[in-house]
Structures are given as structure tokens and as C-alpha cells.
Amino acid sequence: MASSKDKVSEVNQSIYDFRYAENASYKTDSGLTEDIVRQISKEKHDPDWMLDFRLKSLEIYNSMTIPEWGPPIDGLHMEDIVTYIKPNTDMKGKWDEVPDDIKDTFEKLGIPQAERESLAGVGAQYDSEVVYHNVKKEVEEQGVIYTDMESALTGEYSDIVKEHFMKLVPPTDHKFAALHGAVWSGGSFVYVPAGVHVDIPLQSYFRLNAAGAGQFEHTLIVVEPGAYLHFIEGCSAPKYNVANLHAGCVELFVGDGARLRYSTIENWSKNMYNLNTKRATVGKDGIMEWVSGSFGSHTSYLYPMTILKGDNSKMEFTGITFAGKGQQLDTGDKVVHIGKNTSSHISTKSISKDGGECVYRGEVTITENAANSRSSVNCDSLMLDSISRSDTIPAMDIRNATSDVGHEAKIGRISDxxxxxxxxxxxxxxxAKSMIVSGFAEPVAKELPLEYAVEMNNLIKLEMDTRD
Amino acid sequence: MSELLRVENVHALADDKQILNGLNLEIKKGETHVIMGPNGAGKSTLDSVIMGNPQYKVTEGKVFFEGEDITALKADARARKGIFLSFQTPEEVPGVTLEDFLRVCRRNMTGQPLKVFAFRKELKALMDDLDMDPSYASRYLNVGFSGGEKKKSEILQMLVLQPKLAMLDETDSGLDVDAVRVVSKGIKKFKNEDNSLLIITHNARILENLDIDKVHILYNGRIIKTAGPELIEEVNTNGFANIIGKED
Structure with a gap:
């Protein structure tokens, strides 16, 4: 399968780029067949409805075509991707019980340290399954539920899961959403009861260790009316010379008057096809805030979407994308205004270097019902040389006369x-260049918790240091 | 006194246009030199060439600093040797605060880790001297600064970095009377018997409190006349016509 499309650029040794021998207790054959889907379902002890859901999704997957509007993904061969790799451990609630190689991986990534210092709870996923989950007692006592998806699916919250699972992102949404529906595994379930304010963030970290594998974690967060949560998601993977696939799915339900902040720093290796779907729906007076950093990957399609359903609901999106050599990062944001007096503010930055390509692709829809709504979109691009590319493709669909929409785009080069x-x-x-680029990224760093702002600056430095 | 800077027969191009034509200049440690000359004579080019701006190409001649040939060195290496340029129009760098920037610069210069609180105190005192509102320390470098604040920011950088040779390129241009006085005070504070100044100016006011050793007239890419401080008075009274006339 080593066609020229599969060649990926080598990056400098970084703290993310180490790997352990695959030590799986179970893995499926590569490719995607009904048998494989049934095996995954059996291995995971799915309830019956979930097996049906997976099979239905597989059917949809087979009936849909690969999207052709974005950067090419023909280097991705589904027949070569292993969709399910179970690490050689069950989920642990105590860090000491996690096997050494996996523990070392997360230690190197600073996860347990972060948990000790600044997090209310942590989930850690290794390949296809969550290997560690822990939440602080005080948070648990507030009635907050933070667990892996598998436990949630069969435990006492199974009704909540069933009620919400892939309702926001149905398998019919696009081919990779269907794929996700068929083979999803791992991820986190968070439930914040009405009126509960979670003071410190919860975090999930996803690590894809195996070569030629796919990661399809599902994150489902329900924030009930008047509640508040900050959720942080981190992702990374070591580099291999074969294509890996990440097709995760994030569904966020923000109730009336609730507020959810969702911060992500994704740092994929440069063989990764990152085809991720994230979506939120917001009730009356609710607030959704996204902070999104996209680093690494060979190709990314990522457009977190918000449906402002309730009147007076708000959305803010702050994002940054960095594309180096051989990378095509197609990222952006989508928002649909349905409620009256809703507002959205989208602010993105992109940096491209050594021939990397960044595209901002976004869509603002203001429906007829959404009277007096406001939306502003700001896209700011920085190109570090003359061979890199940056494009902005903003779509707008405004269906009423009382709303106000603005778009501004700036594209610049680093000045000699x-x-x-x-x-x-x-x-x-x-x-000097690194300082200028960090300064350019500062408005995003400012939105992140300190440790993540530091991590983001380190990632920028690593990318800036990459030589051929 | 010993030699600090020697510019020897330098020819330089900007955008393939010949700007410097065999320029010679020597500055000893502790001296203050002033460069005057009509617009387009090559004054800023001289500063840029000494600082190592890659937009200017030296086609002939050499630049020596403390006896070492630095003609091939990049700007950062020259800065670390102790050369500083106060820019006529300083760049704006969004996202980097003045304080963070100065801290990084100081650390680069000394190679030593920095005590954050001690540095902050030092910075505040220097900013007081320059009549700079302390809030500027947490503002992004030169972003939205007025013309006067930008020049003060340059002088502040000079005071923090303590170079051996500071070149001031029309630091007084565009400043009101009070700002010139403050900037001039900053320069006076900087100057001691070990460091040297190379000042490009059209304005005698900024020089009032300084002891000038030499004044050079630069014309057509060369220094055509060198004399003592009395030359400033002559230029201010009669303009350049007399001096240039003799040359042509």
C-alpha cells in the first residue's frame, strides 16, 4: 500500500513521538465487514440495540460515497485499517494498576501530573479502550458522572446514553459518521446535573499507539439546565509510515441556561487522517464555548458545529491550525441559529509552513425564526514562506432581515x-520567527488553561524547529 | 582609547541600487558621534549595514567591531556582541508583551536565567525615568503605541540591553518638545565612558545634554566632512549647501 500518497514527512524527535510494542489482548482483522462489526460488538458486550445500531451504521457506510469537496483522502485504505485494538488491560480506577508500558506513555505526556495539579477528573484511552478513569470525590458528590462510554452504556445511566447517542450526529450525516457508528469504541460520558457548577476541568486524553489502526472514540456530554462544565480533550499518537485513522465523534448537549467550555489540543502524528465530527446543541440562554488547537495529522477535516436552538443562546469559537510540510488541514466551524436573539462569534488563526496548506471552511446559517441574531467570523492566516498555502471558504445563509452577520479575513506573511x-x-x-508565530497564536493561548497554553506554545516551537 | 567600531571602505546596495560608496568611519570606546546629511544620503543605510540588515548587501569593504571582522555576521550575533539600533520606525509585534520581550532579550544577551521580580522592579524604574506609563509593560510590543511611545520603547530597550555601541536613527523625529527632553534624558542616563553612541539626527535639541566628540557629514554614500561639535551649529545655520558644494 506504499503509494506516494502514503509518504509522510518526518518530524524531529518530540516528546510525543515514542511508542511501545503493540501488546493487545484482542484485535480485529483489518478492513471492515459485518463479521468484524459483530466481533467488536461481542467483544464489548454491547446491549442488543447497540449491535443493531452498529449494523445499521455499517449499511449506511457502505451506501455512502467518500466526500469529494475537501482535501484528498485517497491515501486512506479502509481495507488496511484495524478498527478495534483492545489494550492488554481492563479499565482501572487506580493509576498503579495500569500496565507499565501504558502508564509510561501517559506519564511522559504529563497526564497523571496534570490530574494531581489541576483537574477534577481524568480519563485515558489507549488505542480502542479507556484504560484509566478517575474523578475527584467532591465532584462525584455533586452528582457529576464522568465515566467511560462502555460503563455508561450498560450501567445505570444507560437510558441517558441511549436517548442521546448519535442523535446529534446521526450515522447518515456523512460516510465517516456512519463508520464511527459501526465501529466506535471508547470515549467518555459526562453528565452534569442541573445547577451544578464544576469548578475545575475534567479531561480525557486519547492516545493511539498501534500502527495502521483507527481510533473511534465517542464523547457524550450532557450539561443540564443552569450547570457549568469545562471539559478538556487531548489527543496524540506516535508516527508510523502507514496511514492511521481517527474518526471520533463528540456530542454535546447544553441545557437551558447552562454553559459548556470544550477545549481541545489535538496533536496527531503526520500519518494520521483526522476525520473528526463534533457537534453541540444549546438551549435557551445557554452558552457553548469552543477552544480548538489542531496540530499534526496528514489530513484533517474538522468543523465543530453548534446548533443555537434556544432563544438568547450564544456560541464562541476560538481555533488555531498549524500545517507544516505535507499536511492539509481543512478546519473551520459551523453554526446554525434557530433561536431568537442568538449570537455566535468565530475567531480562527491558521499558520502554514514548508508547503503546508490550511483551509478555513465554515458555514453560518441564520434561519427565518432566528430574529435579531448576530454572527461574526474572523479568520487570520499567517504564511511563513512562499510555498505554503492558506484559503478561506466562508459560507453564509441568512434567512431573515433583522440579523446581522459579518466576516473578516486577513492573510499575511511573516515580515522580514x-x-x-x-x-x-x-x-x-x-x-525571532517563533516569537512572532507565538504572538500570532496568543489570542488562542489566552483562552486555554495555563498548562495547555504552555503545551501549545511548545507544539508551535516544535513545528517551527522542524527541518528537512 | 581603544577602537570600538571601524567601517572600512564599505560599498553597499539596497535593491540593487548603490547607496554606500566607500564609506569610512571609526568610533573609539566612550565616544559620541553624530551623523548629519541631506535626505537620501545613506545615513539609515549605514546603520542598517552596521547592524547587519540582510536587505542591504555589502559588495566591498569591511566592518570591524572591537577589532573583529563582523561583515559576515548575522544581526543577532552582532547584537550579542553589543551593537544596538534604535529604529526610526520600530516594528509592531502582536501577542508579545513588552515585558516578556525584554526579558527574553536580556536573557539572550547575558545567557543567564533571570530573576523575574528583580527584573520587573528594574523595568519599572527605567520606565519611570522615561515617563512611560507602567501599563505599557504588559502591552504588546509597539502595537498601538504612539510615535513618541515607540521611540521611548526603543530607548527603554537600549537601557535594558546596555549595548557597547548604540545607534540612534532619528530617534527625535516626530517627537514633541517634552518627549525629546525625556528621550534625551534617557540617552544621557545610558551614556558612560565605556559605551559609544552613533546618532543620526536633523535636530540639535536631542544633542543638547551630550558631549559630542565628532560630527560627520554624509553625502552620496560617503563621509565628506568630519569635525567637532561646532559643525552642528554651522549646518543648522547654513544648511548642507556649502559643504556639499565644495564636494561637487
Whole structure:
């Protein structure tokens, strides 16, 4: 399968780029057949409705074509992708019980340290299954539920899961949503009861260790009326020379007067096809806030979507995308205004370097019903050389006369004068460029918790240091 | 006193246009030199060439700093050796606060880790001297600064970095009387018997409190006349016509 499309650029050694021998207790054959889907379902002890759901999704998957409007994904061969790899452990509630190789992986990524210092709860997924889940007692006592999807599916919250699972992102949405429906595994379930304010963030970390594998975690968050939650999602994978696939799905239900902040730093290896779907629905007076950093991957399709269903609901999206050599990152944001007096503000930054391509693709829809709504979209692109690319494709569909919509796009190159200015103060050329790029990314870093802002700046430095 | 900077027969191009034509200049440690000359004579080019701006190409001649040939060095290496340029129009760098920027610069210069609180205190005192509102420390570097604040920010950088040679490129241009006084005070504070100044100016006011050693007239890419501080008075009274006339 080593066609030229599969070649990926080598990056410098980074803290993310280490891997352990695959030590799976169970893995499916590569490719996708009804047999494989049945095996996954059996292995995971799905309830009957879930097996039916998976099979239905597979049918939809087989009937749909690959989207052709985005960057090419023909380097991805589904027949070569292993859809389910169960790590050699059951889920643990104590860090000490997690097997050493897996524990070392997360230690190196700083997950347990972050949990100790600044998180209310942590979930850690390794390949297809969650291997560790823990939540602070105080948070549990508030009635907050934070668990892996498998436990949620069969446990006492199974009705809530069944009520919401893939209702926001139905398998018919697109081919990879159908694929997700058929082979999904792992992910987190969070339930915040009405009026509960979770003071410190919860975090899930997804690590794809195996080569030629797919990761299809499902994140389902229900924030009941008047409640507040900050959820952080981190992703990474070591590099391999074969294609990996990430087709996760995130469904967020924000109740009336509730507020959810969802922060992500995705840092995929450069062989990854990241075809991820994230969607939120927001009730009356509710607020949805997205902070999204997209680093790495060979090709990304990522457009977190918000449905502003209730009157006066609000959405804010702050995103940054960094594409280096050989990368095509097609990212953006979608919002649908349904309620009256709803507002959305989208602000994105993109950085492209060494021939990397960043595309902002977004869509703002204001329905007839959504009187007096407002939407503003700001896209700011920085190109570090003349071979890199940046495009902006904003679509707008406005169906009433009382709403107000604005779009601004700026595309610029790093200025030689600014680099010289910083160098004249004793900074090397690389440091000068790095400082300019970090400064460009600062409005996004400001939205992240400190540790993640630091991580993002490190990622920028790593990308800036990449040499051929 | 020993030699700090020597520019030897330098020819330089900008956009393939010859700007400097065999320029010679020598500055000793502790000296203050002033460069005057009509617009387009090559004054800013000289500063840029000494600082190592890659937009200017040196086709002939050499630049020595403390006896070492630095003609091939990049700007950052020159800065670390102790050369500083106060820009006529300083760049804006969004997202990087003035304080963070200065802290990184200081650390680069000394190679030593920095005590954050001590540095902050030092910075505040320097900003007081320059009549800069302390809030500027947490603003992004030069972004939205007025012309005067940008020039003060340059002088602040000079005071933080303590270079051996500071070149001031029309630091007084566009400043009101009060701002010139403040900037001039900052320069005076910086100057000691070990460091040197190379000042490009059209304006005598900024020089009032300084002891000038030499004044050069730059014309057509060369220095055509060098004399003591009395030359400033002559230029201010009679303009460049007399001096240039003799050259042509």
C-alpha cells in the first residue's frame, strides 16, 4: 500500500513521538465487514440495540460515497485499517494498576501530573479502550458522572446514553459518521446535573499507539439546565509510515441556561487522517464555548458545529491550525441559529509552513425564526514562506432581515522587517520567527488553561524547529 | 582609547541600487558621534549595514567591531556582541508583551536565567525615568503605541540591553518638545565612558545634554566632512549647501 500518497514527512524527535510494542489482548482483522462489526460488538458486550445500531451504521457506510469537496483522502485504505485494538488491560480506577508500558506513555505526556495539579477528573484511552478513569470525590458528590462510554452504556445511566447517542450526529450525516457508528469504541460520558457548577476541568486524553489502526472514540456530554462544565480533550499518537485513522465523534448537549467550555489540543502524528465530527446543541440562554488547537495529522477535516436552538443562546469559537510540510488541514466551524436573539462569534488563526496548506471552511446559517441574531467570523492566516498555502471558504445563509452577520479575513506573511527587528535584539532567526508565530497564536493561548497554553506554545516551537 | 567600531571602505546596495560608496568611519570606546546629511544620503543605510540588515548587501569593504571582522555576521550575533539600533520606525509585534520581550532579550544577551521580580522592579524604574506609563509593560510590543511611545520603547530597550555601541536613527523625529527632553534624558542616563553612541539626527535639541566628540557629514554614500561639535551649529545655520558644494 506504499503509494506516494502514503509518504509522510518526518518530524524531529518530540516528546510525543515514542511508542511501545503493540501488546493487545484482542484485535480485529483489518478492513471492515459485518463479521468484524459483530466481533467488536461481542467483544464489548454491547446491549442488543447497540449491535443493531452498529449494523445499521455499517449499511449506511457502505451506501455512502467518500466526500469529494475537501482535501484528498485517497491515501486512506479502509481495507488496511484495524478498527478495534483492545489494550492488554481492563479499565482501572487506580493509576498503579495500569500496565507499565501504558502508564509510561501517559506519564511522559504529563497526564497523571496534570490530574494531581489541576483537574477534577481524568480519563485515558489507549488505542480502542479507556484504560484509566478517575474523578475527584467532591465532584462525584455533586452528582457529576464522568465515566467511560462502555460503563455508561450498560450501567445505570444507560437510558441517558441511549436517548442521546448519535442523535446529534446521526450515522447518515456523512460516510465517516456512519463508520464511527459501526465501529466506535471508547470515549467518555459526562453528565452534569442541573445547577451544578464544576469548578475545575475534567479531561480525557486519547492516545493511539498501534500502527495502521483507527481510533473511534465517542464523547457524550450532557450539561443540564443552569450547570457549568469545562471539559478538556487531548489527543496524540506516535508516527508510523502507514496511514492511521481517527474518526471520533463528540456530542454535546447544553441545557437551558447552562454553559459548556470544550477545549481541545489535538496533536496527531503526520500519518494520521483526522476525520473528526463534533457537534453541540444549546438551549435557551445557554452558552457553548469552543477552544480548538489542531496540530499534526496528514489530513484533517474538522468543523465543530453548534446548533443555537434556544432563544438568547450564544456560541464562541476560538481555533488555531498549524500545517507544516505535507499536511492539509481543512478546519473551520459551523453554526446554525434557530433561536431568537442568538449570537455566535468565530475567531480562527491558521499558520502554514514548508508547503503546508490550511483551509478555513465554515458555514453560518441564520434561519427565518432566528430574529435579531448576530454572527461574526474572523479568520487570520499567517504564511511563513512562499510555498505554503492558506484559503478561506466562508459560507453564509441568512434567512431573515433583522440579523446581522459579518466576516473578516486577513492573510499575511511573516515580515522580514519584524524578523530583523527581533534579531537586532539578539534573538536567532528561528527564535525571532517563533516569537512572532507565538504572538500570532496568543489570542488562542489566552483562552486555554495555563498548562495547555504552555503545551501549545511548545507544539508551535516544535513545528517551527522542524527541518528537512 | 581603544577602537570600538571601524567601517572600512564599505560599498553597499539596497535593491540593487548603490547607496554606500566607500564609506569610512571609526568610533573609539566612550565616544559620541553624530551623523548629519541631506535626505537620501545613506545615513539609515549605514546603520542598517552596521547592524547587519540582510536587505542591504555589502559588495566591498569591511566592518570591524572591537577589532573583529563582523561583515559576515548575522544581526543577532552582532547584537550579542553589543551593537544596538534604535529604529526610526520600530516594528509592531502582536501577542508579545513588552515585558516578556525584554526579558527574553536580556536573557539572550547575558545567557543567564533571570530573576523575574528583580527584573520587573528594574523595568519599572527605567520606565519611570522615561515617563512611560507602567501599563505599557504588559502591552504588546509597539502595537498601538504612539510615535513618541515607540521611540521611548526603543530607548527603554537600549537601557535594558546596555549595548557597547548604540545607534540612534532619528530617534527625535516626530517627537514633541517634552518627549525629546525625556528621550534625551534617557540617552544621557545610558551614556558612560565605556559605551559609544552613533546618532543620526536633523535636530540639535536631542544633542543638547551630550558631549559630542565628532560630527560627520554624509553625502552620496560617503563621509565628506568630519569635525567637532561646532559643525552642528554651522549646518543648522547654513544648511548642507556649502559643504556639499565644495564636494561637487
Amino acid at each position: 522587517e519584524a524578523v530583523f527587528y527581533l534579531m537586532s535584539r539578539g534573538m536567532s532567526e528561528e527564535d
